[in-house]
Each structure stands twice: as structure tokens, then as C-alpha cells.
Amino acid sequence: MKNNFALGILLSILLTSLFGCQNQSAVQTPVSGYAEIVVDESLGPIVQDQYDVFSNDYQSATIKLFFQPENKLLSTFLSNKVNVAIMSRLLLPNEAKVFESKKIKIRVNRFAIDAIALIVNKESSDSTIEVADLIESLKGNGNTRNLVFDNANSSTVRYLKELANVKQLPAKGIYALNSNAEVIKYVYNNKGAIGVIGVNWVKAPSEELEQFVNGIRILKVKNLKGKPGDDGFYAPSQNNLALGLYPLERSLYIINCQGTAGLGTGFASFLAGERGQRIVLKSGLMPDSLPTREILIK
DSSP: OHHHHHHHHHHHHHHHHHHHHHHHHHOOBTTBEEEEEEEEGGGHHHHHHHHHHHHHHOTTEEEEEEEEOHHHHHHHHHTTSOSEEEESSOOOHHHHHHHHTTTOOOEEEEEEEEEEEEEEETTOSOOEEEHHHHHHHHHTOSSOOEEEESOTTSHHHHHHHHHHTOSSOOSTTEEEOSOHHHHHHHHHHOTTEEEEEETHHHHSOOHHHHHHHTTEEEOEEEOOTTSTTTTSOBOOOHHHHHHTOSSSEEEEEEEEOOSSSSHHHHHHHHHHSHHHHHHHHHHTSEESSOOOOOOOOO
16 A cells, blocks of 8 residues: 555656646746757857856746857758857858748847957967958968867857858868857967957957956957958957957847747847847947946936
């Protein structure tokens, strides 16, 4: 009898746990429930900051973030394993058709302007670089610089390949590691390297990376002739991003293909809203819309 009673309690706990998990994924509102979001790994710090504040404000909401390089992110997203993505570009027409063929409405919110930063060791003699020289290096021409990327399949690689109009990067002088954090550490330890990372990794570094970030410098960049920023060398500051003077800028988007007004919609609204935009502003990136500032006049 005691064994049957104990078995009954155990079964009850298991059923409660099972239905609890099912309800967690099934019952979803813009501020509660469970959702999964796949995130471009190069955008990790700013997205993590946003999630930390959002989850603290809405404790009934649970979002699991998957940080992946862009190519893997797209594979996950387009296979419908995860239906919300945070990326540094919009979906291409053939990618959008994957969702449109299923009658799923694609909701897109731009929430920030980011920059691709070129970093060097503080003891390096380099402080500036021209886009024209960068393109020559990406084509394998001239004095090839040692460029170090976060991942061979990352959005930073795709961005610079498009910039140089090349399908493949040269084997000589181009290196790919596994993350933005590894690039920062590599440049910290190698004076001759130029690291290519998302600028949010150095604008608000984690405690683990802070000592390495203190040992590197961000290069100022001069644009191609005839384009904004061709009259001098510009750093990826908020002011230069706002004025369109820093050449290597990119927009950040949250792309929601849930098909319903669920937790993805709520997080997107948070990113684009005043609270989320203030977090972007504090991070050193450029908000999509500048938050209002109240001034008390006595």
C-alpha cells in the first residue's frame, strides 16, 4: 500500500512537471511564457544587456538565447527550429519566401546602428586605416595585413566580403578563430594583427575581457573617395555613426516569424521602445530612435 501511495505521488509530480513544460511553451503573451531567439554571436553583449533588463522587468517571461555565427544562425532560423532572430541584415528574398510560403508574416524592427571595429594592440604603430587599403588586403593585393576574424561563417566576414566584392578571402594573412572574445585576446597578445569584431564587444566589455580590452586600440577609418567619411579618419563613436561618417556601420534587426503576437513581439517592442533604446545609447551604439530626455526647469 505504501509503495502504491509513493508511486502515485511520483506519477503526480511527473505529470505536473510534464504539463507545466507544455504550458510554458504553449501559453505565450508579449510579456510571459517561453520563447527561443537565435542571435548573431557578434552582437552578444548588447543583446544580453537587453535581455537582462527585460527578464528582470517581466519575470513571467523566459527567453532562451542561442548565440551563433551568421551562417549557422540562418540555418537554424530557416529550418523553423527557432522563429525569432537578431541579425545585422535583413532576410534575402529567397530566405523570406521560406516563411511567406507558410503564410507567416515577417515582422522586422531595427533597434540599433552598430559598427564593425578594427582593433590593434596598443603598442602597434597603426592608429588609422583606409577602406581602400582594407579592400586591397581582402583581395590579397599589395601589402596584405594580418586580419583576424571571429569566425569563418560570421556576419563580419560576410560584411567585408561584400565590401571588397569578393566571394572568397585570400588564404594569406586572413585568420578565423571561434569568437569575438578570442579575437580580442589574440590581438592583445599579437602586435602585428588587426582584429575584426562587433564594436559592442569593446564598448561595454565583460569583467573577463576588460583587462584585454584595456590593452587594445580601435583604428580610425577613412572611407573611399566620393563617400561620406572620405575627408578624414573616423572612429566608431555614437556621433560619427549618427552622422554616417564611420564607413563600417551596419543596422541591427530583430526578425520575428512567430506568426502570432507572442513573446518575440514583446521583446521586439522592448528593444525598439524607450527603455531598450536607452540601453543601446548607454552601450555606446547608436539607437534607432534617440530616447527623449526630460529637463526639469525651476
